[in-house]
Amino acid sequence: MPITNGTVFMPSVLTFIGIPGLETIQCWIGIPFCAMYIIALAGNSLLLIIIKTEPSLHEPMYIFLAMLGATDIALSTIIVPKMLGIFWFHLPEIYFDVCLFQMWLIHTFQVESGILLAMALDRYVAICDPLRHTTILSQKLLIHIAVGVILRAAILVAPSIVLIKCRLKLYRTTVISHTYCEHMAIVKLAIEDVRINKIYGLFVAFCILGFDIIFITLSYIQIFITVFQLPQKEARFKAFNTCIAHICVFLQFYLLAFFSFFTHRFGAHIPSYVHILLSNLYLLVPPFLNPIVYGVKTKQIRDHVLKIFFSKNPS
Structure with missing residues (x-):
């Protein structure tokens, strides 16, 4: 309900601008985002099908990869359809509570960091203690890791919703300069x-990204030490090759994350549309690239993809 000085009580409906400054070309910007979404859905779905149907891939590394694919599909689906509704169909409005729910879902399924940590643990055990790999990474532990990764994000972000609902009652506007319900975009209203x-918000970021990057880095330092101590060159190459895909995904995810974070926090003179585009790319590029990276770099996955698309049916 409006009040005299132009502010409003907690609104029932919010309106997205989309990408401020680029409103006239948003319909064209939506095309690559839509293409990325389609590729992310197709690529990650294919990974899930291959891992599910091939018994030889029912190992911790591929189970973590399946978790990554499933959460990537969920994250993209939470963001892109509404974004395209803003860009293409002039549907900018969203209920305030639905917006907060979208924010919670985004952070709940934005668990790539935690899954990368689980993958680093898997590679650490496989290379540094291979004889106990199956014993340590049991099916029970894998289930605990999967549930823990999701619950950690869901529980940590929940107080953000409570703080917004309980503390913030007056808003200067109901217009969000964004394409999805991002925490600081709502708070700044x-x-x-x-x-x-x-x-x-900074505490949550450190508890998730900061904690994970520290232990991922420590894991790979120990992995590299072990690999370089192997006596045979072929053994070193084989061990290192099993980590290449993980390292590529790790680097692209964290480079995007930190670039987006620092430009948002310290790039006061950077145009707002750059911040918004980086925020979108940070969330949408990993689901798009991950199946491509693993499909190219992981021989078992690559062989099954080639078998599906290029094997000849018997006449």
């Missing part, structure tokens, strides 16, 4: 003191 919201 309020006219009240939002320092606690910002501090908690």
Whole structure:
């Protein structure tokens, strides 16, 4: 309900601008985003089908890859359809509570960092303690890791929703300069003191990204030490080759994450449309690239893809 100074009480409906400054060409920007979404759906779905139907791939490395594919499909689907509704069909409005729910879902399924940590653990055990690999990474532990990764994100982000609902009652506008419900984009709409919201947002980022990158880095340092101590060159190459795909995915994810984070926090003179585009690319590029990277770099996956598309049916 509007009040006299132009501010509003907690709104029932919010309106997305999309990409501020690029409104006139958003219909064209939607084309590559849609293409990325289609490729992400097709590529990750194919990975899931191959891993599910091929018994030889029912190993921890591929189970973690299946988890990554499933969460990538979920994350892309939470974001892209609404984004294309803004760009192509002039559907910018969203209920406030639905927006908060979308925000919670995005952070709940944005668990690539946790899965990469699980993959690093798998490679660490496989290379540094191969005889106990099957014993350590049992099916029970894999289930615990999968549930823990999702629950960690879901539980940590829930207080952000509570802080917005309970602390922020007055808003200067109902217009969000974004394409999806991003935490700081909502918080910045309020006219009240939002320092606690910002501090908690940084706390969540450190608890997830910061914690994971520290232990992923430590795992790969130990892996490299072990690999370079192997006596035979072929053994070193074979061990290192099993990590290449993980390292590529790790680098592209964290480079995008930190580039987006630092431009958002410290790039005061960077145009707002750059911030929005980077935020979108940070969430949408990994689901698009991951199946391509693993399909090219992982021989078992590549062989099964080639078998599906190029094997000749008996006449």
